[in-house]
Amino acid sequence: MKVVVVCQNYAKDRVLPRYARYLAEGNGWDLSMRALVGYDINYYMAYFDHQKNKDFKGRVAAYFTHREEGKKGDLYDQVAEKVWLRLAMNQGQLRHLRESGPSIAPTLPLERDTFTLRSSKTLLKDSERPVLGFSGFVYGSGRKGEHLANLLTQEFGKHATFRASGRGWPCITKMYNWIYLPDFYKSLDLYICTASVEGGPMTTLEALSTGIPVVIPEDVGIHPELPDIPGIYKYQTGNYRSLSDAVDRALAKLGKHNRADLRESVTKYSVEAFCEETRTYFDENLYGTSQVQAEAEVRPKWPGKSGIYLVAFGEQSRRCAEKCIAACRQYLPGVPIALCSNEPLDAGEDLYIFQKDKDIGGRIAKLKAYDLTPEDWEYVLYLDADTEPVEDFSFLFETLQKGWEVVICKDMDRYSVAKLMMKGDNRPESEATWLLMGTDETLQYNGGVFAFRRNDRVKHFFTLWQEEWQRWAQRDQGALLRALYTQPLKLFVLGNQWNASDRYPAPVGKVAIWHHNVAARRWAGKIRGRLDGTDAWSKVAEWEASRGKVSPRGTI
C-alpha cells in the first residue's frame, strides 16, 4: 500500500505537521505539500487541503480535526462528501461524518515519553500561590473560550497565578518550542481548557500525561471519552458558573491528586496506536479485509509435508509406474510416494492405496487424489504413471508453499484451447463445457501432472471434478475445466516443460518431466462411451487378447 501524507507545513512543530510526520515515520509513508499521483491513497492531514488540490483525481482520505459553524463548517461537510475515507479526532465527530461514508477516529497520538510525569519536587507548597494555565492558539472565532479565561483571571487572579503557552490569552503568554512544552505543563498546578469547539484537544492529554489535574468542558472533543476520576473536573461547556465551580473544587484538592492515576488515564493514547489504527483502516478499505489478516495464512515448509501420488491399473500402467517411481527417487529422494492400484507393485513405493479397478483409465482413483492421500501431506503432486521426471522437480512443491493452490501445465499447442477438445467421441461434453464457460477460447490444461495443497477450496474443487467427470466418464480435461471455472483457485500455470509429451514437438527450453502419452494404455482405438462401461472393458479384453499385435499408440 503506497500512501502519501499531504500536509502544507509538515516540517513545522504544530499539531497536524507532527501527526503527518508520525505517520510517515511510523508507517513508512511519504510526505508531500501537495497531492501526488502514483499512490494508492493521498491522505490530507487537514481536510481543507482539499481546496488546494481541487483538480486531483486520485483516491483521497482526509483528517477532520473539528467542525465549526459557518463557512468552515460548510467546507468541512463538502469535503466529507467528496473524499473516499474520513478520519476524525474524536468519536463525537463520527455521528455526522458517517453520513458521508466510512469514518473512524484513530486514537490520538500522545507522545508519552515527551510528556513525562512531573517531579514531586515541583509540587505546590502551602505558602505558594497556585499556578493555573491555558494553552493553545486563540483565533478570532472565539472557539477557544478566551472570554471565559478572561473572567477566570479576574475572579481568581488575586489568589492564583495564570500562565499560558501559545498565543492570545489574557495573562502572561509565552510561545514554547515543542521540546520545552512539557516544562510549561510541569510548571502548572492546574490546567484549564475553556474551549467550546476542539478536536482533541491535545493539551488536555499532554497535561494529564504529566500528572497535572485538569478542568475541562464536558462535551468538547475527546473529553467525553476521558474517565471521571479525581483530578479530571468536567464542567458544562461555555457556562462560566459551572467552570468557576469546577476550578474551586480543583483548587480545594490541589496537592492531593494522584499524579500516576492521572497519567494512567491517558495510557491508551500513543503515537504507535495512531499509526497502526490509521494503517489498518486504510488496509481494510483498500483491500476489502485486513491485509495483515490475509497474509497471516501460515503454510508449512514442503519438506516432510509432501508426497507424490501415482495411479496404476493394468500391466502397461504398472510397468510405467515402476519407471516413474525410480525417476522420482532419483531426482527427489526423500519425498514419499503413494501408489494407488488393486495390488501392490513393490517398486519402491512408500504407501500402497488399494482401490478397485473400476474404469479402464484409472480416472476415478486419479480424481480421488485429495481424499486418498495421507492428510498430513499438505502438498501433493500427482503424476500420470507414464510420466518421467528427468530433473529435480521440487519447484512444484515450492510453488504450493508460496501460496498457490494448484499447479498445472497448459496443454500442448495442438490442444491449447478448449475449442480443440472436440474429438469424434465427445461432442456433448465439449459443447456442455463451452456453454458453461461462455467461450471455447479458453486455455486447456493437461491433467497428467498437477500439484495441489490442502484447503477447503481445493477439496471442493476435487469434489466438483469427480462429479463433472462422472457425467460422461471419458477424458478428464473437460471436467477439469468445468470444475475449475466454478471453483476459482490460485492456479499457477506452467509451460509444457513440466509435462512434455513425446508424441508432439518438444517445447522450447529444458524439459523437466516427460510424458510418454499412451504408454500406459491398455486398449486400442476410441472408446465411444463411458470408461467404466461394459464396452470399455470389452476393448481392454480385446486388446489384451491381441497383445503385441496392436499398439495403442498407433490407433488413437
Place this chain on the structure above:
Amino acid sequence: MAYGAPALREVGHSLLRLKKMAPDLPVALICDEPTPYTGIKQIYLKDRSYGARWAKLNLDTLTPFERTLYLDADTRVMSRDIVQGFEILKEGWDLVIVPSQNQGKDLFSHLDRTEREETLASLWNPRPLQLQAGVMWFNLTTETLGSPSASGTPGTSKERVHKFFELWRAEWEKYERHDQAALIRALEESSLRIWLLGHEYNSRHGKVIEHLFGRAKL
C-alpha cells in the same frame, strides 16, 4: 489510455469498435488532456513514464469500475464475446488475461538485455509463461464467490488485485520501461486467481480482440 497523438488517434478507432460491439458498457479513458471523445468518463493523470506505463500500473486505483476490462489503445474489439471476461470475473476469478504469443526462445525478447537477464535470473520459476497485459479483466469486488466456506479464505478479489498491482508497480519501478517482465515477477509473489483465455482474445488477428501492436507508440 491516451497519451500522445498516436494513442489518441488509436483510442478513437478502438472506441468505435467497442461501442459497436458492446454499446452498453461504460467506458473510462485515462489521459493527460481533454480529448474530443464524448459519452465516456475521462480520468486525468499526468504520466511522463515510458509508454504511459505508470498510468497502466495504477489502473486498480484509477478505474471507476468494480470489474474492469483494460484495453490498450491499439486494440480493436471484434466480437461481443468480450463480455465473457466479465462473466469469468463474476465466477470469482481475480484476473483474466491471455498468454503472450512470445514464449520459449522469444520470452521477454522485447526487453533490453539487462532486464531480460536479471528477470530470468530472479524468477523462481525458471520457465515462466509470458502473459500479454494489453488486454485484461480485473476484479475489485469484495465478494467471496466460488468458496465453499470462509475458512482459510485469504481475503477478497479486491484485496488480492490491489496487492498484485502494488507488487507490479514495485517491480516496474526497478527498470521503469516495459511492464510484462514486471508483471511476471509480481505474479510470482501475488497468488492471484488467474483465468487464461486463448489468443483470439488478444493477438494480431484475434477474432474477439485484435491487437495492432505498436500503433499507439509515439
